[in-house]
Amino acid sequence: MQQGPPPDRYGMSPPPSATGSRPAHHNLPPVSSRPPPSPTTRDGADPTLLPLFRAVDKDGTGQLSERELSAALVNGDWTAFDPHTVRMMIRMFDSDRSGTIGFEEFCGLWSFLASWRTLFDRFDMDKSGNISLDEFNNALVAFRYRLSPRFVELLFRTYDKRGDGVMSFDLFVQACISLKRMTDVFKKYDDDRDGYITLSFEDFLTEILRQLK
């Protein structure tokens, strides 16, 4: 499996080593615990997925609408995906900007979700089918985020949209991708990598609006 670069070590102490931007970690998590890379490279179509694609493409147009994809994407307990996760997936994999997902795009999306599923199962230590706050914290540590317990809890509560104290697969993916996106935005402004950024009024508003989309 291809791996993107891990997120930088933003957050609380210990601070990154002063000897280089990539300090040596003697206790790095195994590479296979890292999140799947964002869809920058196309793997092309996987013909074995064609029957599945056809089954999801109810109206036979060769393109999956948001509604068709929503009906197909379910969690381990067969609950429907949160609508925001579905829209996030479409935005990420709709490379021709048609607003729908063609077969090749679907193959990328499916393989991406399969990678996340493997990670989800790994961090679901008690095999409950959901991620608890502790399990979420372990995942973020494995992804090399250094975040305060208070912030991790805020993040968890924000994406625990059903308010039941645990995170289903769809919300886990949504939370991790959102965190990655917010981190990337921060890095864009933090040229000197000191963990602080300066923003004008419109920069601040613009970046928030982009995250809302």
Place this chain on the structure above:
Amino acid sequence: MQQGPPPDRYGMSPPPSATGSRPAHHNLPPVSSRPPPSPTTRDGADPTLLPLFRAVDKDGTGQLSERELSAALVNGDWTAFDPHTVRMMIRMFDSDRSGTIGFEEFCGLWSFLASWRTLFDRFDMDKSGNISLDEFNNALVAFRYRLSPRFVELLFRTYDKRGDGVMSFDLFVQACISLKRMTDVFKKYDDDRDGYITLSFEDFLTEILRQLK
């Protein structure tokens, strides 16, 4: 009608006067064009709204659920309110944090929406029942925001959720309240009112997460 303080003049040129935090404006918009204040003071119950409240309270519990409120709140063309606007209203007026809206809370909410409706009608210059980008820009100028055309357009497109190039009443309210909230957050950090703020990684993430709620 009680008026809250207008938003500060953040944004593009001209910059605020150096002589004081509240420069003299010889062409201030009339007070009645300013947005209604957030629910900081309670006006108490308005008995004339009781029949309406009872009609909305389908299950007769004396408390309006999100579902009951959603069914009652409609735009001028009878389309349902965007779910995010409904949740925003509940969060703003649910003063006892019950997750539902009691009668007194409903009175506050109703009067707040009535004030916004008056504003909406004023800025809907062509009486189309919707706010165009130009009309939205006029409203923001009247509210004393100084924003670049590019940012106003981004804000408009973000809240034009139905993608039809105009803003219905619910989305206009949502956009204006969100802008106010984001501005308040910015002000909180901008102690010296120079239009720039410095944020740590977790501050940045935390403020974005709060806006997502």
